[in-house]
Amino acid sequence: MSWKCTPQVTGLVRGEAKQGQKHRSNVKAIVAEAGKERVSNSDTLDRDRTYLNRYTGFSSGFECADYITKEADDYRQEVTGKGGTKHYRKLRADAVIGYAIIYNPPEEICCNWTDEEYTKFYEDSRTVMEQIQPDIFRKDTVVMSAEHFDEGTITNPEKISRHLHDIGIPKDARGSYCGNKIDAKLLVEINKNYPKMMREKGWDIEDLDCTDWDRCKTDEAYRNERKSKKKSGKSVNNYIADKMREQIQENESMSEIMCSAILDALEVTEEKDRLEALKEQIEADKDILKVEREQLEKDKGKLFKEMLLQEKKEKEFQHREDMLEAQRNALEQERKDIQKKSDKDLLRYKLAYKKECDRKMQNYKSECDEAVQEISDYASSLPPLSEDVEKVLDYASVQESGRNYRTPARKYLQTIQNIRQSTIKTYREIPDIPKDDSQTGYDMYLGG
DSSP states (O other), X not given: OXXXXXXXEEEEEXXXXXXXXXXXXXXXXXXXXXXXXXXXXXXXXXXXXXXXXXXXXXXXXXHHHHHHHHHHHHOOEEEEOTTSOEEEEOOOTTOEEEEEEEEOOOXXXXXXXXXXXXXXXXXXXXXXXXXXXXXXXXXXXXXXXXXXXXXXXXXXXXXXXXXXXXXXXXXXXXXXBOGGGOSHHHHHHXXXXXXHHHHHTTOOBOOOOOOOHHHHHHOHXXXXXXXXXXXXXXXXXXXXXXXXHHHHHHHHHHHHXXXXXXXHHHHHHHHHHHHHHHHHHHXXXXXXXXXXXXXXXHHHHHHHHHHHHHHHHHHHHHHHXXXXXXXXXXXXXXXXXXHHHHHHHHHHHXXXXXXXXXXXXXXXXXXXXXXXXXXXXXXXXXXXXXXXXXXXHHHOEEEOTTOSSEEEHHHHHHHHHHHHHHHHHHHHHSOOOOSBOTTTXXXXXXXX
């Protein structure tokens, strides 16, 4: 969105400007208003925000004004008289000894600018002003800069109208005063060229409606038109008529606004009562929530302590469980070792017992073999039984030990013979015991 803006320039003189001096102001009044003293009757000035102002060079307006005045008082210009004599001349009492520029972008445009954007706007504006009139507006002629943060806008004093004041001494590159160049013609040149040159730097500033002063001197109709536009921008009659229409429209608008405001006030009253009741309810709820929050904090602390205690107990339980598990493992290992040892001892006992049984069995077998052989030999040497003996065996009986009856002799002999044959058969069926056990690794004869 394009916008209109142009620097405000005025020449500064000692004392009050004389009648007929245009674009001139009292140096002390202007500079003191810009300095930290803030000598101003502006209704939009908020002195509580003056501490936010920024200064470069002088910060005191009075000191700056004294410095500018002293520079002008001490200045001497060499001139040549009619007789060819040279002498030095002071500045005239009404000479322009300083200048003041205000860079003030529209508030609706710059309300969201950053510090960097403000700084770029000020620097671009200074560069353009130096290009328009380098004899006066060179940067080295500035002796004081003041960026104000303590003034509001005309429509809303609460909104800050941030702007920059530059105070300087109008000396050209040779050091000569040239403040007389600050005139209506220069201001027209500024109004004409400043927007265009700022657009070249990226600022969307509109052209201003400037007066052609050379044409004003020769064209009476143009001169009268510019005079009427100076008052209203149109002819005087049209200006008065427009003002009357504006006033009527404003009155009608104000009437509508008043009616709307009354209705709004009634609604606001009802809304206020509702909000008050709501506020009381909220306050009551806040008190309840406060109590609940305090209780929750207490419960939270209690739960936290219980949680720590539970964690401690769990760690102790886990420690004890680990100890018991270690003991159980140790006992299990000990049981296994004992079982292993017991199995070995039992096996060793069995093998030893088996060895002893085998020894006795071998001896018994040998004895039996010898007895059988003796009996066989004896039986072979005996003569056959006679018929009388056979009859005796059939009719004779034997009293066996532990029995209350007598057994026929032949049956008794037959039983004894069967027992003997069975014992011999059983003995012969017993396998020989091996010397060692490949599964156990024990040597029954060597003792393991």
